[in-house]
Amino acid sequence: MPQGPQTQTTAKASILHLYGLVIGAILVCVVLFAVLYGGGGAGVLLAEQEEQKQAALAALPTPSPTPEPAKVSTAGRLIPYLENGLWGYKNMAGETAIPAQFSEAYEFEGEVAFTGQDGLYGLIDRNGLWLAEPIWNAFLPFSEGRAAVESGDKWGFIDETGALAIDYQFREVGNFSCGRAMARTGGSYGYIDPLGNMAVSEKFRAAGIFVDDVAFASSGSSTYIINKAGDPQYTLDSGVSGTSFSEGFALVQSGGRSYFITKYARRAFDAEAEYEDALPFSGGFAAIKTEGLWAYINAKGEMPIKPQFAGAASFSNGMAAVQNEEGLWAYIDSGGSLKTDYAYTVAQPFLDGYAVVKRGSDWLLLNKSGEEVLLYSELA
Numbered sequence: 535m536p537q538g539p540q541t542q543t544t545a546k547a548s549i550l551h552l553y554g555l556v557i558g559a560i561l562v563c564v565v566l567f568a569v570l571y572g573g574g575g576a577g578v579l580l581a582e583q584e585e586q587k588q589a590a591l592a593a594l595p596t597p598s599p600t601p602e603p604a605k606v607s608t609a610g611r612l613i614p615y616l617e618n619g620l621w622g623y624k625n626m627a628g629e630t631a632i633p634a635q636f637s638e639a640y641e642f643e644g645e646v647a648f649t650g651q652d653g654l655y656g657l658i659d660r661n662g663l664w665l666a667e668p669i670w671n672a673f674l675p676f677s678e679g680r681a682a683v684e685s686g687d688k689w690g691f692i693d694e695t696g697a698l699a700i701d702y703q704f705r706e707v708g709n710f711s712c713g714r715a716m717a718r719t720g721g722s723y724g725y726i727d728p729l730g731n732m733a734v735s736e737k738f739r740a741a742g743i744f745v746d747d748v749a750f751a752s753s754g755s756s757t758y759i760i761n762k763a764g765d766p767q768y769t770l771d772s773g774v775s776g777t778s779f780s781e782g783f784a785l786v787q788s789g790g791r792s793y794f795i796t797k798y799a800r801r802a803f804d805a806e807a808e809y810e811d812a813l814p815f816s817g818g819f820a821a822i823k824t825e826g827l828w829a830y831i832n833a834k835g836e837m838p839i840k841p842q843f844a845g846a847a848s849f850s851n852g853m854a855a856v857q858n859e860e861g862l863w864a865y866i867d868s869g870g871s872l873k874t875d876y877a878y879t880v881a882q883p884f885l886d887g888y889a890v891v892k893r894g895s896d897w898l899l900l901n902k903s904g905e906e907v908l909l910y911s912e913l914a
Contacts, residue, residue, distance in 0.1 A: 606631050608660040611886050612647070613899060614639035615910040621649070623662070626888060628899065628907040632662035643676045646694055655683070657696040666696030677709040680728060691715075691730070700730035712744035714762055723751075725764065734764030745779040748797050759799055768799035781815040781833070794820070803835030817849030819868070828856070830870070839870035851884035853902060865889070865900075874904050 608631045612623040615630075621639035623632040638650030646665060648655050656668035674682040680691045680699060690702035691710075706723075708716035714725040714733060724736035725744075742750035744762065750770075751760045757775055758766035770776070776786040776795070783794040783802050792812040794802040801807070811823040819830045819839075828846035830839035845857030853865045853873065863881035864874045880892035889900045895912040 608632070611888065612642045612660065613890060613909055614641065615897070616912070617910060617914070623647075624899075624909055626886075626899065626907075628909065631660075632658075635662070643681075644694065646676070646696075648673050648681075657692070666692065674707070674709055677711060678713070678728065680710045680715070682707045682709070682715075689717075699728075700726070703730075708741075708743055712747050712762060714744045714749075716741045716743065725762075733762070734760075737764070742776070743778045746782070746797060748779065750776045750778065750784070759797065770795075770799055778814075781818070783815050783820070783833075785812055785814050785820070792822075807831075807835055813846070813848050817852065817854075817868070819849045819854070821846040821848060821854070830854070839866070847881070847883065851887060851902075853884045853889070855881035855883070855889075863891075873902065874900070 606629045607625050607627070610626050612625060612631055614621050615624045615634065617634035620634040621636045622630060622634035623639065623642075625631045636649040636651060637653075638655070640648045642660070645660055646657050649658050649668075650656075651668040654668035655670045655673050656664055657666040659665055670683040670685055672684040676694065679694060681694075682689050682691050685702050687705075688702035689704040689707045690698055691700035691707075693699045704717045704719055704726075706716075706718050707726075710728065713727060716723055717726045717732075718724065718736055720736060722736040723738045723741035724732055725734035725741065727733045738751040738753050740750075740752040740757075747762050748759050748767065751758055751764070751766075752775075755772070757770040759768040759770070760766050770786070771788070774786050774788045776784045778784065779797060783796065785792060786795055791808040792810070793808045794812075794815075796802050809822040809824055810826075813821040815833065819832055821828055822831055822837075823829075823846075824841050827841035828843040829837050829841040830846070830849075831837050843856040844859045844861075845863075847855040849868065852868050855863045855878075856866055857863050858876045860876070861879070862876040863878040864872055864876040865881065865884075867873055878891040878893050880890075880897075882890045884902070887901060890909070891898050891900045891906075897909045897911070899907040899909055
């Protein structure tokens, strides 16, 4: 049925009223939202909740900080040790300073050490990091800031950073001492300076190491004591040979007998002071063998420690290793008193107050009081 004008007017009024209610509701919601979240009630409520949360956290006990593991000291002497077929380093307390990871390991020389991997040698620092990757076939210990290294069939020298200081050019070399190192590029020997320059021409059949600015060198059938310029200062008697000086004396051999001379090529002691065998002077003493037993003489040629040992080593740090007839080693002090039992199959020299020794299958670090720290066991 068609609607009349009045009915249409009433319908429009109802619709407008409904729109008004909707708009009013929207306005109320907007106002409430603004009050609650625009800094009104909910904002206050959230702030109060945050304060309560912070107060609750503050009331909780403060957890103790987790201590960091103590760093193992790498200062002082580091000793190679063996574990599962690989070598690492321990400190003087027997703690692992550098984990076992090398196929070969050698004592530190200052801040660096040579180590081996797969038949080649490189240089590491005290953290076990490579300063120079393993590239060398062979090496000699550091001396006067240089170490000889072999690459291919030629020798050169590196510095203590592992950098090449003298190029690979020599067929044979020795350690630096007194600013000279024996070297040869052909069949004869000369001496180089720390820059690699040939300071003494290659003219000797044999050449020793310089000590106190003199060295032994041979040419033809003669052996000389030479100066740093390579000039002969003294000529040794025919048939006499020597290697180097130590603490003012040189050990020489002639006719199967050993004796000592001064840097002036004179006998150090009386003519009767000849021995079956001897070791160079070290720590104020020289081990000598007479009548089948070893003893020690001092720098006056006197024998304060009488013949009594089946074997003997040089003094170092005031201690010397001596051997009994059963082949076991002990240590004596400079007065000749035994400081340990005869208990070791290997007894290395004392260095910085400690010596590396072997008893049974155990390698130990020994101090002068006879106290031992286990380094490693060959059975482990």
